Amino acid sequence: MTTISTSTSAFYERSTMDMAALRAEAEKLQGSLSSGQRLSRSSDDPVGASRMRQLSRADSLSTIDTANASRAAGDLQLTDGALSTFAEYVIRVKELATQAANGALTDAQRAGIGQEISAIRDNVIQLANARDMAGGALFGGQSAGDAYSILPGGAAQYDGTSTAPDLPLGDGQTVSPALTGPQFLNFSVNGTPTDLMAAMKAMGDALQAGGAAAQTAAQTGIGAMNQGLDAITTAQTVVGSRLAWLDLTAERRTDLSEMRSTEENDVGGTDIASTVARLQQTMTVLEASQASFTKLASLSLFNLLN
């Protein structure tokens, strides 16, 4: 206001405008203090509000990434446990095969060993049909049913899909939370592809049949079990590194989440100290202008004329 005036209505109008502006300013500051939010609507700071929306979108998607990652970690731990059990079974079968390869054993003793191997093979098939956390086949890829089925001749057949699904972990990162059966149960002996169940069945059947072939089958079986153990150990390494990768992405997510919180606070939060100071300043000016208004308004020539 630079207009110098002596008109009564101009004086009142000017004072009202000034005090109303100060009051509005004080109320705005008070509002941002009581809500803790600097922005009460987008148009208070369009860029800041847009940033806040992007941050909250990232936050919301990151929560789901975390859920996906913990699901993947659970499945991988299940896989890891199952692989250890597989390895124990293979080691046991290898011991039995070593015993059976001994020429001093009778056919009856070998047949007994063969029965134990067949029983272990049944366990292996059941373990290969284990379920994951969501109830699907752990080693069946994306198949709806069991990973392995037993054909009429007793041979095991893989029914799952060739690959396991990938789970998104955010920022374009993915992890495969499981292995398919063939990825660690299939191997080759002397260039011939086979799988653990087939090798165990061949050895168990031959030992139970007896005769000269039984001892040879036991010797071949030792080699097959060595290959099988190799495949399982390799798979365990893969699972271990995937778990480590999950830890890494989890750390990264936590870091990013912290950064987002900090930024949300910077962009959208109220700076208490400076807001209180500005409120105090506004209040002081408002009080002063109210006091001076009262003084000036009571100054009338009519009071002095008698």
Add this chain to the structure above:
Amino acid sequence: MASDLLSIGRSGALAARVALDVTAQNIANASSEGYVRRSVRLAEVSSSGGIGTIGDVSLSGVRLDRVVRNADLFRQAEVRRTGADAARADAEVAGLENTEVAVEQSGVFNAMVKFEGSLQQLVGDPTSSSLRANVIEDARTMVGTFNIASNALDSVGTGLRFEASDGVSQANTLAQELARVNLRLARAADSTSDQTALLDQRDSLLQQLSAFVDVSTVISPADGTVEVRLGGTAGEKLVSGGSATTLGMTTATNGTITFDVAGVAVAPSGGSLAGKAQALIKLADVHTKLDQIADAMASAVNAAQAAGAALSGAAGQPMFGGNTGTGFTAASLTLSLTDGAGIAAAAAGSPVNSRDASNLNALRGALATSDPTGRMDGLLFDISGTVAGRKVTRDALQTIAGNARVSLAAQAGVDLDGEAANLIRFQQAFQASGKVMQTAKDMFDTLLAIR
């Protein structure tokens, strides 16, 4: 000696009485809206000598020359012009703020993010019935928020158009009132209190009219009648002499409004009507963009549904309904898939209960490419940015209009201290004139006392 002391004293007393009346009128109207301070202009009454009486002293006292209205035409025009600008900006910001609230408070953006999130969660376990139900419910919420946003925008538009049509009828009333004032002004005698009151009324009506539309005025120097035009100095005549032309409003199919004077289109650049017209244009733009976003979202999801297989292995059915033929709109959007098992997460040809999520990933890829959520953020930014920018303009225009008002009030308003001083001055003048009459009587008595 043609003078008459008694009549000079009487004229002085009368003039002082009139001046006191005017002062009292000023004090009484110190806070009346549109009242312009009056002052009296007095003139001496004297005659020059005639034939044979050259050198005579011929004094006849004082007379009231005229009551002066202390109005400055330029400042009044400034108040009207800046007031019209401020009213336009104010109406526009109010309309835009309502538009912003309609889109922001409907929660469309949050619902879209949730829908995206539930799709992402479904990737983790594509056969889970609870996750599938979650997707359907989030889709339902999203459809609901789109509908709400569209309805809210429609009601903002209805409100703006209602206010605009009310503004048009008020402007017409004011124009007719001005025409009537013009007629009476043409008949009023010069410098009477009747004329000054009419001039006050004329200026007040013009100021009220300028709050609705920006007017350009030509004031006749002869009788004070005003000619009012819309849309610049060469625009259409709204008021001319004693006749007023009707201001009309037409609503287009997209909800925007245009104005005409007796059928000739005019585009007001100021006043609340102009502000509402501008807000409605932005509103129509926002509504179109909202419809496009709803269409992008629904089309992408439905296209992906058609390319995949549901949990039963059958081909996926559309998730969203309400295609108007030219695409989906925010108002027409409905949820047509209500069973979570119908979500086509697996690729086409997959077996029953397949855990394949490749089609779901394709859908997420399509949504990431067309990014309706990002466009929604952009739309919100567009509106809020416009509001923020217009607020700055509005505040500036309001300050300017406030200054113009104060400046007019300073010049045309009543200063009570000044009037108090005038009261004393004219009271003393009255007393002095009384003393003159007393002196005349004394002189007469002196003459009569001669024996």
